[in-house]
Amino acid sequence: MNKESVNNQIIISIKNLCKHFPVKNVWGTDVALVKALDGVDLEIESGKTFGIVGESGCGKTTLMRTLLRLVEPTSGSVVLSEEITKNQFLSNSLEELTSEELRSFRRQIGVVFQDPMGALNPRMLIKDIVSEPLVIHGKTKEIREKVISLLNNVGLGEEHMYRYPHEFSGGQRQRIVIARALALDPKILVLDEPTSALDVSVQAQILNLLNDLQKKYELTYIFISHDLSVIEYMCDRLAVMYLGKVVEEADTEELFSNPQHPYTKALLSATPNFEKHKEKIMILGDVPSPITYLDQTKAELATEITEQERLEIKTIEGKGIDYIVRSSLNEVLPLKEVGTSHYARVK
Amino acid sequence: MLEIKDLKTNFNTYDGVVKALNGVNLTIKDGEIFGLVGETGSGKSVTCYSALKLLPKTGEVVGGNILLNGEDITHASEDRLRQIRGGEIGIIFQDPLSALNPVMTVNEQIGEILLLHQDAEINKLASEKGIPVYKSEKWKASPGVEFTIMAFCISFISLFIMLGQFTFSLPFLFVIGMMFLRDYLQRDIPASALDLMVIDALSRVKLPNPKQIARSYPHELSGGMQQRVMIAMALAGKAKMLIADEPTTALDVTIQAQILQLIKDIQKEENMAVLLITHDLGVVAETCEKVAVMYKGKIVEEASVDQIFTNPRHEYTRALLSAIPKSEKHLPNLSTNKKSARTTKSESSIDDFLKVKKEIIDE
Numbered sequence: 001m002n003k004e005s006v007n008n009q010i011i012i013s014i015k016n017l018c019k020h021f022p023v024k025n026v027w028g029t030d031v032a033l034v035k036a037l038d039g040v041d042l043e044i045e046s047g048k049t050f051g052i053v054g055e056s057g058c059g060k061t062t063l064m065r066t067l068l069r070l071v072e073p074t075s076g077s078v079v080l081s082e083e084i085t086k087n088q089f090l091s092n093s094l095e096e097l098t099s100e101e102l103r104s105f106r107r108q109i110g111v112v113f114q115d116p117m118g119a120l121n122p123r124m125l126i127k128d129i130v131s132e133p134l135v136i137h138g139k140t141k142e143i144r145e146k147v148i149s150l151l152n153n154v155g156l157g158e159e160h161m162y163r164y165p166h167e168f169s170g171g172q173r174q175r176i177v178i179a180r181a182l183a184l185d186p187k188i189l190v191l192d193e194p195t196s197a198l199d200v201s202v203q204a205q206i207l208n209l210l211n212d213l214q215k216k217y218e219l220t221y222i223f224i225s226h227d228l229s230v231i232e233y234m235c236d237r238l239a240v241m242y243l244g245k246v247v248e249e250a251d252t253e254e255l256f257s258n259p260q261h262p263y264t265k266a267l268l269s270a271t272p273n274f275e276k277h278k279e280k281i282m283i284l285g286d287v288p289s290p291i292t293y294l295d296q297t298k299a300e301l302a303t304e305i306t307e308q309e310r311l312e313i314k315t316i317e318g319k320g321i322d323y324i325v326r327s328s329l330n331e332v333l334p335l336k337e338v339g340t341s342h343y344a345r346v347k
Numbered sequence: 348m349l350e351i352k353d354l355k356t357n358f359n360t361y362d363g364v365v366k367a368l369n370g371v372n373l374t375i376k377d378g379e380i381f382g383l384v385g386e387t388g389s390g391k392s393v394t395c396y397s398a399l400k401l402l403p404k405t406g407e408v409v410g411g412n413i414l415l416n417g418e419d420i421t422h423a424s425e426d427r428l429r430q431i432r433g434g435e436i437g438i439i440f441q442d443p444l445s446a447l448n449p450v451m452t453v454n455e456q457i458g459e460i461l462l463l464h465q466d467a468e469i470n471k472l473a474s475e476k477g478i479p480v481y482k483s484e485k486w487k488a489s490p491g492v493e494f495t496i497m498a499f500c501i502s503f504i505s506l507f508i509m510l511g512q513f514t515f516s517l518p519f520l521f522v523i524g525m526m527f528l529r530d531y532l533q534r535d536i537p538a539s540a541l542d543l544m545v546i547d548a549l550s551r552v553k554l555p556n557p558k559q560i561a562r563s564y565p566h567e568l569s570g571g572m573q574q575r576v577m578i579a580m581a582l583a584g585k586a587k588m589l590i591a592d593e594p595t596t597a598l599d600v601t602i603q604a605q606i607l608q609l610i611k612d613i614q615k616e617e618n619m620a621v622l623l624i625t626h627d628l629g630v631v632a633e634t635c636e637k638v639a640v641m642y643k644g645k646i647v648e649e650a651s652v653d654q655i656f657t658n659p660r661h662e663y664t665r666a667l668l669s670a671i672p673k674s675e676k677h678l679p680n681l682s683t684n685k686k687s688a689r690t691t692k693s694e695s696s697i698d699d700f701l702k703v704k705k706e707i708i709d710e
Binding site for chain 1: 386387555569571572599600601602603604605607608626627628629630632633666667670671672
């Protein structure tokens with residue numbers, strides 16, 4: 001298996017990954033499960049950008065955290081390629097790594113979080129922030145030169161070294177976060193909504209910077225976002241998540257031109273853009289709760305409410321718009337190949 | 348409907364005066380959806396806050412006129428402004444959870460607005476149906492206070508019984524008895540006119556099960572529902588104009604589509620004027636008829652939606668449009684050229700490196 005993945009240049013493959021958070025009652029017994037991830041299969045190619053889209057609460061961030069082993073998965077496995085293990089690790093499976101190996105693994109994955117102000121310590125100077133990973137991993141030689149070259153890489157300069165995060169604008173802060181993520185020469189960069197807190201023009205700058213860095217260092221990006229125009233611009237391959245499951249996975253062009261799953265169609269149609277006379281598909285109702293009750297009667301009660309909502313929703317008239325009812329998306333179908341390397345959960 | 352003429356607003360800070368608005372001219376007609384686009388700090392929100400006199404203490408309107416239906420409200424009294432806010436102009440804020448009061452139920456919050464602006468309507472409904480005007484249950488506090496009183500009484504009673512002084516617990520027993528008696532006497536009072544109007548307001552924004560939502564607190568609702576409650580509040584005073592300040596920024600794309608559709612539907616039904624403030628050009632393209640682009644406290648371009656997307660005149664508009672990511676093209680590396688608006692202090696050195704890059708000509 002390992003040899004094959006090297007041939008396809010797959011850097012990380014995720015197999016049937018599950019993360020269930022238990023919900024406890026007052027006496028500490030489990031009453032329900034939040035299925036944040038429910039059987040996710042993904043293969044991430046080296047040197048490409050892999051996008052993950054979905055609504056809030058669909059499990060995008062949990063997937064990222066499980067990938068970094070910040071949370072332990074309930075079941076399933078993450079297989080690393082030789083590019084990452086470099087024959088230094090005893091095992092190529094992420095959950096079998098020892099704490100020492102995990103340190104060396106995390107050296108190869110950089111993370112950029114959504115809110116740059118929250119990710120930077122307001123009481124540290126920029127030079128300390130950027131050099132902190134170097135110090136932690138014991139690379140203390142020529143730290144100053146390294147910090148300057150990192151800052152130059154992201155379009156900042158030496159004069160910014162002795163400033164505090166609050167002295168920078170949103171876009172510049174995000175550049176600092178990117179510089180810090182690149183400090184240890186990672187192979188993979190995980191970007192968790194890197195531009196959602198920024199203006200369009202600043203967003204464009206950051207996206208350009210990310211593209212340039214990818215070319216320069218041959219980085220692999222895992223790009224999490226809910227903004228489809230950004231995803232379309234950045235990603236080579238794309239997975240659409242809904243309630244902890246991947247409902248559709250395809251190359252970006254294929255997915256945008258030929259969406260198969262009803263949720264993907266609705267998502268594409270919901271993105272506001274300039275084409276006025278396109279077909280509108282709208283989802284009715286709110287994001288459903290990912291909680292599954294262990295008690296049968298309660299589980300039935302939960303589905304009953306959705307039935308009642310469906311009846312209410314049916315009374316709304318459609319005005320030249322196709323409506324999708326949420327509960328129709330709850331049905332779980334197996335992933336099916338619908339095109340060349342295009343998978344979707346459809347009948 | 349609303350006319351803003353040469354509006355100038357300043358903020359006084361310790362570092363000097365920030366000129367947030369430098370002469371804004373806007374005209375919003377009856378029954379049209381008007382979009383106001385711009386980046387963070389361009390003065391979109393300040394424009395609408397100045398129009399409603401909702402500026403913080405440091406901000407002041409230093410010039411220009413605001414006309415509402417021909418009436419100059421620039422120097423209107425506080426009483427008149429209270430009538431206008433909610434009664435003639437409704438407003439929706441960006442983050443619904445922080446705009447709603449966390450310790451009041453939806454029922455109380457919408458009821459407050461109805462009592463302020465729809466007093467005559469409520470009285471009419473009450474006399475027509477022969478039901479009380481508001482607060483159908485008398486002598487009743489909020490559930491939390493009721494529970495606390497009950498818990499206090501019971502603990503004191505048990506304490507005195509344990510100490511062997513039963514007579515001391517009699518006043519507390521009396522309080523509990525009166526609470527039950529009160530509930531028994533008011534057991535089948537019909538819903539008040541105010542309650543009915545609240546439920547009516549909630550069903551106008553297409554919320555499923557409005558009775559239950561009226562009883563709940565804001566944190567019990569999802570983001571989309573909270574925003575619908577906000578819209579219901581803005582419409583409750585029968586306002587003829589709606590100001591929506593980034594109504595969908597905190598929401599998911601699918602929920603955003605629902606809320607925008609709702610605003611469009613309501614605008615059509617009531618023939619309202621809507622001022623939609625947003626930084627998302629896509630949202631403008633989908634909902635608005637006319638757009639104004641703001642930059643550095645000025646309106647740089649104003650046109651119909653079709654015109655602005657097919658044939659933008661101003662350089663800044665063109666730059667803004669080209670910054671939207673699309674798969675086929677490379678994004679221009681435009682500088683935002685965000686010079687500090689402060690006048691007394693020289694421009695902050697933070698943006699030094701931005702200055703080197705391409706400058707967008709400001710007329």
